[in-house]
Amino acid sequence: MLNVDYKISHISLMADDEQRMRSFYRDMLGLVEKQQSSSQFSYAFTHQDQPFLTLSFSGQKTAQQRQGLYHFALLFPNKASLASLIERLILAEYPLGSGDHDVSEAFYLNDPNGNGIELYHDRQQTLWQWDQGLVKMGTKAVDVLALLQAKEAGWSGFPVGIMIGHLHFVGDNVRKGDTFFIDQLQMSLTAKIAGSAHFYSHNAYHHHHAYNTWFGSDLTQRRPDENGLVNWTVTIDEKLFKILNQSLHDQNLSTKPNQIWLADPFGSRLVINKDYSPSD
Template structure:
């Protein structure tokens, strides 16, 4: 498919444990916190950025694992700034996992509600290996000491140029993932882990989204009052927006002139907005 503008702009999570959650995002990570309403706070990377995350503190802990967001991934513009935050987390003894995925170096952690977060930087695209439309993505340990040596300053907050790099979901059937991301959202399949996880992207990125079945085939959807993903918003250019409008209308989905609203395979809402600020 032709190149498009595709940006994951925002996610909304239902949450509880307000004190520890706010402390984690505001004080541990250093995000800019703004109160939106009673029991609701938003978080931006810098004072100049629009919020990318909203927490609504009216949720409750689920009794079992649920379908929905597996993790959201924050993409750093450079290795050095990622190293600064990782050093801070290590010195704070915050539990971390790692994954060198060939195309990127990633660190994994959970917030106090158990939401998965990936912190990563991409290696230069010329180093990515493609074969018949699939990108090589392995998993091995990150050389943490080597990464930390790239640090240029102590952590003082997120740098300019941060984005949500991708959203990784968990469900009960990769076929549902293919139907949603490939058929409905017009994305390409870029990688597989056997038949348990599929990865999808526009513009030959390694993945904007992933769908796995690692909680088993009987995992249920999140209940509306349980913690987890409520909605997510993407921005696309006019050309892709028009294509999606026509395609989804033909599939009997309701579309509007300024926004497309869908229910994703996990029961949360996807809002698709045309991004007038960044036309191709």
């Protein structure tokens, strides 16, 4: 596995139902909202952070499932901060699912447009179990009462250290995921669920990305005017950027020297930025 800096820094979604969507992200989750134009709003975790999410309210609903974003996942720095938000959502009676995945404890919800969101914290990496390059990730019930007991304070906004932990996509063939993430982005395969889902990462993380076929093999891509993921941005170090810039030269749609733009297999665009800051 390559030892590199890799950060998922931003996603942009086409949306409708402006009133409910803005209320969910601003009021229910407590994100910092900033209006970018008459139909576009950005959201940051705190006033000190750069926006990680942009909503453009010019989308159209579709009655059909599409290829694209399955969920975006927010990684909390500890169990206590996650517990504070989960308690808030439970008290608000917001619909939640959950799963203990061995490497993490996760909760699942949808925004008013149906975009999936995962809220999770990682267990210590020393507790992760690896076998022949694959990490054990199961699904069992979360002990919600035990998690809530870890809460140290009521929810007052996102904590320092919160970040996009991973993006999970849905498509029509896992081989497309392997080609994109392993062959093109130089990631490693870290887990499998039968033949229906593969997981990928850098640096032996359990996964930065996943690709599943759980909606069926006849899934079509979203049209440009439909709700869903428009683009997503990652920031990488100079070492990885040099490798990708050379290997993806013929597919790069960007004219900027420090960016790579790729058409992904999900009907959206990946923007890869080179970060000049030194690795930690």
